[in-house]
Amino acid sequence: MAERGAKWPWVAVALAVLGIWLYERGGDPTPPPDAAPSARATAPASSGAPPGSSAPSGPASASASPTARGPEDYAPPRFAPEVEKYAAEAGVNPQLVMAVLFNEAYKPHGPEVERAWQKMKPDASFGIANMHRAAYDETRRNRPFADRPWEDLPDDPALAVRAAAWHLHDLGAQLPARWSGSYTRDELMALGYNTGAGNMLAFARGVNPGAEARSYLDRLHDNWAKSADALAAH
Structure with missing residues (x-):
């Protein structure tokens, strides 16, 4: 019985990997930006937090997140x-x-599950913020977590959050003081997180996002209020 029971965690991992495969297989890759003007997106509801980024504060020491093992822990x-x-x-x-x-x-x-999926898809993203290796390696330069490799992300959700925050900072730093599109700064940074800095700058010039990027922004709007609630409950 003990040997049979030991197999169940791997069954769960296999099912999770299958779920990821099915999701990504059904995705609609973002087409290259075209020259069409951007349609106005609905701005996220205000929560009282400032909409834009400010200058970074001083670095803090790395901290490990609470032990997380079950799906609910993520x-x-x-x-x-x-x-x-x-x-x-x-x-x-x-x-x-x-x-x-x-x-x-x-x-x-x-x-x-993340390492099992990465064996099937070497260019897969890691961590709770789904960062790809290239984005993480660029973000960690000259940062307090510069000595932490990309491979640490699945094991340390706090590192994943930290890297995501700094990646968003770096995206925001590339935005011009003014842009012709109708998106807010936070919307553009989220689009940059999803599609890359080059596409983000194109959207800021008024280029129309592809279907995947529009879907990402729609989900951001759907998650905006619950994000404020999650922070308020802390």
């Missing part, structure tokens, strides 16, 4: 303390960071 509200801490460190809106975590919670998280 729910975004669980990481409200880390979101508030590292959003302040990076000088970005904590509601934006939390909303990104909600957006990225479409697939199961945890060391076992």
Whole structure:
């Protein structure tokens, strides 16, 4: 019986990997930006938090998140303390960071399932914020977590939150003082998180996002109020 029971965790991992595969297989890749003007997006409801990014505050020491093993342990509200801490460190809106975590919670998280999926798809993202290796390696340069490799993300959700906050900061730093599109700063930064800095800057010039980017922004709007609630409950 003990040997049979030991197989169940791997069954759960296999099912989770299958779920990720089915989700990503059904996704609609974002087409290259075209020259069409951007349609106006509905701005997220205000929560009282400033909509834009500010200059980063001083670095803080790395901290490990609480032990997380079950699927419920990776729910975004669980990481409200880390979101508030590292959003302040990076000088970005904590509601934006939390909303990104909600957006990225479409697939199961945890060391076992993420590494199993990465064996099937080497370019897969890691951590609760779904960061790809290239984005993480660029973000960690000259940061307090510069010595932490990308491979640590599945094991340390706090590191994943910290990296996501600084990545959003870096995206915001690339935005011009004024842009022709109708998106808010937070919306553009979220689009940049999903599609890359080049596309973000194109959207700021008025280029129309593709279907996947529009879907990401719609989900950000859907998650905006619950993100404020998750932070308020902390």
